Amino acid sequence: VSDVARGEAAVRTANAALRNDVERLEARLGSLAASATASVARRRGALDEARGQLDALVARVSVDRAAARARATLDNVGDAEAATRERGEALTASEAAVRASVHEARRAAAGELELLEAHREQTRVQYRARKGDAVDELVA
Numbered sequence: 001v002s003d004v005a006r007g008e009a010a011v012r013t014a015n016a017a018l019r020n021d022v023e024r025l026e027a028r029l030g031s032l033a034a035s036a037t038a039s040v041a042r043r044r045g046a047l048d049e050a051r052g053q054l055d056a057l058v059a060r061v062s063v064d065r066a067a068a069r070a071r072a073t074l075d076n077v078g079d080a081e082a083a084t085r086e087r088g089e090a091l092t093a094s095e096a097a098v099r100a101s102v103h104e105a106r107r108a109a110a111g112e113l114e115l116l117e118a119h120r121e122q123t124r125v126q127y128r129a130r131k132g133d134a135v136d137e138l139v140a
Contacts, residue, residue, distance in 0.1 A: 004127060007120040014116060018109035022102060029098045036091035043084040050077055 054073045 003123045004120065007116065007123050011113065011116040011120060014112060015109075018105070018112075021105055022109070025098060025102045025105065029095060029102065032091065032098065033095055036088065036095070039091075040084060040088055043080070047077060047080060047084075050080075 050073065054070060054077075
């Protein structure tokens with residue numbers, strides 16, 4: 001009986017640990033997604049503000065000077081947009097990797113649970129067989 005109880009306790013402990021790992025990974029994934037969304041929104045706001053400042057600058061300066069500054073600013077804005085896009089793609093890839101990791105952890109946990117349940121059943125069968133042998137000895 002104690003083997004079965006230990007087996008069941010081990011299964012419960014393993015299940016709880018796996019649930020905690022999955023919950024922690026899911027929370028981290030949510031945190032990363034929220035952080036990425038906020039970062040992209042901030043960068044878009046900064047880009048919009050830069051574009052607004054550029055428009056005001058073009059209106060105030062001479063055409064030649066404004067054109068040169070506008071080209072430089074647009075290059076910087078383009079670089080910033082590209083960098084923001086690359087960061088967003090990296091965060092998306094990171095999010096996909098975390099999701100894949102969570103999926104793999106769940107799959108591994110399910111496999112481990114199946115093994116533990118099979119071991120528990122085997123322990124029960126062995127216990128019943130020993131119990132039957134002990135009864136046979138007492139009867140004989």
